[in-house]
Amino acid sequence: MTVHRLVTGHISARLALPEYLDTTAAQAASRALPGGWTLTADPATEAVDVEVTTGAAAVTVAAVTVRLRLPAHVAASNSLAYVTYTAFERARQHQRKATVHATALIAPDGQAVLLLGAKGAGKTSTALALAAQGWTHAGDDVVVLGESDDGRVSVWPGKPTAAIRDPARPLAPKPQLALEPFATGLAPLARVVRMAVHPALDTASLTPAVPLSVNERLRLHETLGRYISGLPTPITGVAGMPYGPVWPLDSPALARWRSHLIARLAVGQFDYLYAPDPDTAADLLTKEAG
Structure with a gap:
């Protein structure tokens, strides 16, 4: 070895x-x-x-x-x-760091916003709209969240590329786009936003989610526990037919730390965002950050 x-x-x-x-x-x-x-x-x-x-x-x-x-x-x-x-x-x-399924950006004031949501919720499209308004990408789909040495909840740069579907070729594989400008270091977390962007939504809103519901806490536990369980990564390879048990990586101490991190998120700025399109969602976030 x-x-x-x-x-x-x-x-x-x-x-x-x-x-x-x-x-x-x-x-x-x-x-x-x-x-x-x-x-x-x-x-x-x-x-x-x-x-x-x-x-x-x-x-x-x-x-x-x-x-x-x-x-x-x-x-x-x-x-x-x-x-x-x-x-x-x-x-x-x-x-005191964890990989999370999320998208993150850094506002012009240097503080980070973490975008949560299921696949297709509009995280990537909203991130691109925010970058057009002067924000800095800090990761698409995969981000590192945790506590920095000074004790602040912070975001470290995540995956620097995004898969963007070509509307003219909806069945074709998504090409990878390099995200620019992209963060070069960690940023303190100012806000968590669980979002849904869909044209069926008539109006846009950004409303507080605090105090967090039981369902929201469960969703956060699932998000923070996703990589420690190994579910995204089959040990038989990423190209063939994946299978495999839950990885035995977790421990009571790590589970307690994740609960501590969720408790910190629960007392910070945590909102639900609904918008009919990415530009409207980005406008709401930029207005709030300003």
Whole structure:
């Protein structure tokens, strides 16, 4: 085994890989992940955070180490980047950060807004409209949320590309668009917005969600627990037929930290946004930020 220092998801931790493993494909997937996927040599001998071997797919946790056993063809593909990113979620949450399904932007005043919503809720289209009004992208669909060293709830830059459907080719694969301008560092979180943008909505509104309902708290628990459960990342590879059990990455201590983070979100600015189109949604958010 060869020990590396892996920087991904805005943390640095130790990764052990088979000496013969070619990581070229994994490193090519760097732009698809928050914080990239960068390996450097690390000759230290203390326990590693994640260890990868080849064989029948399996995930186990022993002491501080997450052990991934991947089929050889998966370990040699770009799937290595995705599965190790997910495995590092344990270390990420120990460092008070969590990967979330969300879109984030930074307002001209330097504060971040986190956009939540189901697939098709209008997060990406609203983000593009906000960028046209002077906001800075901080990640589409995948963002890192947590507590910074000064104790503030903050957003770290997420995935720097977005999949945008061509209206003239609705059945074609979505091309990837590089998001510009894009954040270069963390930003304090000013507002969380759960949104729904749809032409059937006659009027636009931005209303407080606080105090949070039981359903909203459950949705937040699901969002913050998504990557620790490994559900987005099958250990059999991202190209074939995915399957696999829930990953054994969680612990009572990490669950308590996520509950603490939700409690902090619950006392901050948390709104529901409804709008008939992305430009109207962006106008509402820009007016509030101003």
